[in-house]
Structure formats: structure tokens, C-alpha cells
Amino acid sequence: MCVILGCREEETEMGRQQAAGSCPYCGGKVHAVDVSSRWRCCFLPICFRFKRKYFCTLCSRRLVLYDA
Template sequence: MRLLYVCVEEAQEIGRRVATGVCPYCEGKVEAVDIESKWKFCCLPISYVNKRKYFCTLCSRRLVLYDYY
């Protein structure tokens, strides 16, 4: 029995930088990580998505920002 992957997501880290603010859990520094993800269908690229994720440098938690209008 063969297992064939038709859709594949590849993620690559582009860069890191220090973000403003502190972690609400341990009051450590916050780091912004830029990630580029690529979706491929049968080795053909479908889409490119750039994301920015925030992490704490001390406790390594992923932090989520909420926009209130």
C-alpha cells in the first residue's frame, strides 16, 4: 500500500527581531519571528503566505495579539 501526499506545506523562518512589550506570564522579552509558508500541490506551488509570530524568550510561549477597535 502506498501513501501519496498530494498537498504539502513547507515553512521556512525568514528572520527574527526584538518586539516591543513584555510577556504577560513571566515578564520576559518578546521576539517576533517572520515565517514564510508555501503550499504545494503535486510539486506545483499554489500559494505563499508570510506570517509574523510572537514568542517569549524566557518561557518560550507563543503569544497572540488581539486587536480591539
């Protein structure tokens, strides 16, 4: 008997706005993207949360903020 669990993450973009600052790699503008992610396992929702991701508009890199 073989059991396969179909766990996956679905992400949908909620909004996009220009963020302050510039890209440290190329100097381009930075956009803040609000994303809602939903984890599902066998069509049952497990987790639902909102995230904010930062991307450069010129080099398309994902930028990560570190707290100091």
C-alpha cells in the same frame, strides 16, 4: 485504485527581531519572527505568504495579538 495527494506546508524563518513589550505569562522578552510559508500539493506551489509570529524567549510560548 488509490490516490494519495501530498499536500504540505513549508515554513522558513526569514528574520528575527526583538518586539516591544513583555510576555504576559512570565515577563520575558518577546521576539517577532518573520516566516514565509508555502503550500504545495503534488509539488505544485498553491499559496505563498509572509507571516509574523511572536514568541517569548523565556517560556517559549507563542503569543497571539487580538485587535480590540
